[in-house]
Amino acid sequence: MDPLPTHIPNWWDKPAPVTIPDGYADFVEQFRTLQDAMTAAAPDAEQTRTASRLVAELIEVLKQSETDEWSQLSGRLPVPGRGQTLIPVVHINSETEHESRGTVRFGRQFLGGNGAAHGGAIPLMFDDAFGRFANAHGRAIARTANLHIDYRSVTPIDTDLTVTLRFDREEGRKRYVTGEIRDGDRLCVEASGLFIVLKPGAA
Numbered sequence: 001m002d003p004l005p006t007h008i009p010n011w012w013d014k015p016a017p018v019t020i021p022d023g024y025a026d027f028v029e030q031f032r033t034l035q036d037a038m039t040a041a042a043p044d045a046e047q048t049r050t051a052s053r054l055v056a057e058l059i060e061v062l063k064q065s066e067t068d069e070w071s072q073l074s075g076r077l078p079v080p081g082r083g084q085t086l087i088p089v090v091h092i093n094s095e096t097e098h099e100s101r102g103t104v105r106f107g108r109q110f111l112g113g114n115g116a117a118h119g120g121a122i123p124l125m126f127d128d129a130f131g132r133f134a135n136a137h138g139r140a141i142a143r144t145a146n147l148h149i150d151y152r153s154v155t156p157i158d159t160d161l162t163v164t165l166r167f168d169r170e171e172g173r174k175r176y177v178t179g180e181i182r183d184g185d186r187l188c189v190e191a192s193g194l195f196i197v198l199k200p201g202a203a
């Protein structure tokens with residue numbers, strides 16, 4: 001996996017997990033594939049029983065290491081997607097303090113209907129991508145205050161799409177970011193967000 005080119009903010013100065021076990025990043029990818037496969041499948045009763053038993057076993061294994069937010073690995077890995085299996089993964093190809101360019105591919109699990117990505121998956125992607133970018137490059141921690149999405153044309157699943165994020169301006173504690181998703185030259189989504197730097201002591 002390609003590492004993130006920029007600093008990942010460490011929320012509220014809590015320590016990042018020190019040890020990432022061998023194979024964990026591959027497991028995260030498998031887990032995403034599982035969610036795509038689950039969405040795409042139409043199992044019969046026998047296949048459903050088998051899949052259900054295997055997932056029950058998986059849950060049992062994972063529960064053996066259940067821990068608190070500050071020790072979990074998901075969401076905190078220094079790789080695209082941070083090991084968070086809910087969020088569409090943005091792969092960054094180039095980034096400055098002002099602009100970030102990359103790609104995203106909405107897998108089958110993000111299907112809304114008729115080959116289009118779910119309208120809720122798109123703001124999810126932008127909140128995470130904007131959140132990381134607005135907080136990167138040594139900037140103080142800020143939270144999303146608002147997020148605006150314009151669905152300009154259908155966003156296809158299972159297609160490599162380009163993502164551009166721009167850090168437009170900063171006014172006091174307010175940071176304004178904008179972004180877009182394109183399928184080739186075709187504009188699929190325009191987005192904008194306001195991030196507000198937390199007051200001292202705020203969480």
Ligand SMILES: CCCCCCCCCC(=O)SCCNC(=O)CCNC(=O)[C@H](O)C(C)(C)COP(=O)(O)OP(=O)(O)OC[C@H]1O[C@@H](n2cnc3c(N)ncnc32)[C@H](O)[C@@H]1OP(=O)(O)O
Pocket residue numbers: 008009010011075127128129130131132135142143144145146172173174194196197198199
């Ligand atoms: C490992 C790292 C990877 C990170 C990726 C994930 C990142 C994901 C980011 C998130 O999803 S954060 C979760 C979603 N967001 C929240 O839960 C935020 C909930 N809301 C809050 O905590 C507070 O409302 C917030 C910190 C956003 C603002 O509260 P404050 O008390 O600090 O703001 P304040 O009332 O002092 O307002 C400051 C300025 O912002 C303006 N403002 C506040 N909320 C606004 C709003 N919603 N819309 C527009 N303007 C707003 C407000 O009018 C004012 O403008 P002026 O300075 O011009 O007077």
